[in-house]
Amino acid sequence: MINSLSIILPLFNEEERLPYLFNKIKKFSTNTKYDLEFIFVDDGSIDKSLFLVKNFKEDNLKIINIKIINYKNNKGKGYALKQGVLSSKKKWILTTDIDLSVSFEQFNYWVKNRYIQKGTNIFFGSRLLKKSKVVAKKSRIFTGNIFNILLRLMISDKFLAIKDTQCGFKLYEKNLAKIIFKKMKEYGYIHDVEILILIRKNKFTVNELPIKWVHKDGSKINIIIDSIKMLIDLFRLKLRYKL
Numbered sequence: 001m002i003n004s005l006s007i008i009l010p011l012f013n014e015e016e017r018l019p020y021l022f023n024k025i026k027k028f029s030t031n032t033k034y035d036l037e038f039i040f041v042d043d044g045s046i047d048k049s050l051f052l053v054k055n056f057k058e059d060n061l062k063i064i065n066i067k068i069i070n071y072k073n074n075k076g077k078g079y080a081l082k083q084g085v086l087s088s089k090k091k092w093i094l095t096t097d098i099d100l101s102v103s104f105e106q107f108n109y110w111v112k113n114r115y116i117q118k119g120t121n122i123f124f125g126s127r128l129l130k131k132s133k134v135v136a137k138k139s140r141i142f143t144g145n146i147f148n149i150l151l152r153l154m155i156s157d158k159f160l161a162i163k164d165t166q167c168g169f170k171l172y173e174k175n176l177a178k179i180i181f182k183k184m185k186e187y188g189y190i191h192d193v194e195i196l197i198l199i200r201k202n203k204f205t206v207n208e209l210p211i212k213w214v215h216k217d218g219s220k221i222n223i224i225i226d227s228i229k230m231l232i233d234l235f236r237l238k239l240r241y242k243l
Contacts, residue, residue: 002116004035006088006174007104008095010080011053012043017099017216018052028104029064037065039084044074078184078191085172085181093172099216102169106211110171115209121176122199122206124162125169131210150231161200162208165192169211176204185240190233197241 009021029036042050050070057066069083081095094107102125110116116123127134147166166189172180179202186194199206237243 002034002092002111004090004092005107006037006039006084006090006093008039008041008081008084008088008093009098010041010043010077010084010095011045011049011098012074012077012080013045013047013049014098015045015048015052018049018056021098021100022056024100024104025064026060032108035090037067037088037090039067039069039088041080041084042068042070043077043080044070044072076187076191077189078187078194081191082181082184082187085177088174088177091174093174093177095168095170095172097168101213101216102167102211106169107171110209115207116171117207120205120207121173122204123171124164124206124208125167125211125213126162126164126208127167127211127213128163129208129210133210133212135213136215147227147230150234160196162196162206164208165196167211167213168192169213170195176202180204186233186237188233189230190237193234194237197237197243201241 011018014021025038040053042053050068053066053068057064057068060066067087069080069087071083085093085095096102096104106125110123126132148163180195180198183198184191184194196206
């Protein structure tokens, strides 16, 4: 049974999205029975993101448990998640994207519908299950499909018994998460793939669960440049783990 939850929120130059996020945090905190902590990890932002997060924490000291981690240089989403996970205190850890393409309420939906079953301590939100609902531009869906095809051409299916590696909405039992993230070395976009490889190598079990995923504008991904970089990183990952 889940009774406490650390929510990891990595961010880099997200000042425009933060007001919406803050409102959702307030709503979720008010309407939940769980012992929560929100961990913001500012990945070297150069806009007002850190200032806004600090003000939000100060304004809500008595009602919301907020922790802030920040450092000067941008190191990548994977690195930010690693810092958040390793500093977490609650029994379960939820990682999610700052744009809330998957809402906090998805977690309540999983619990209410008994998707969180004993015997499995890691759960990946998946946009590719029949019960999932995806609202996105065709170009975004196409790009994701191409990545999945290339991924499975390069990495053995032995380590990829999951349809959607890249969704940021993931739930871990704390002790397992700390083992995985402590070993993680990829800090760019393919850190999700390394997480899955480490789960398999440690013989942990993972289940995919349905989600409602709504595309949000403002992505920092450059389709051409980042796609090339991801392919190079995947090849390096393949060599590292001898896959």
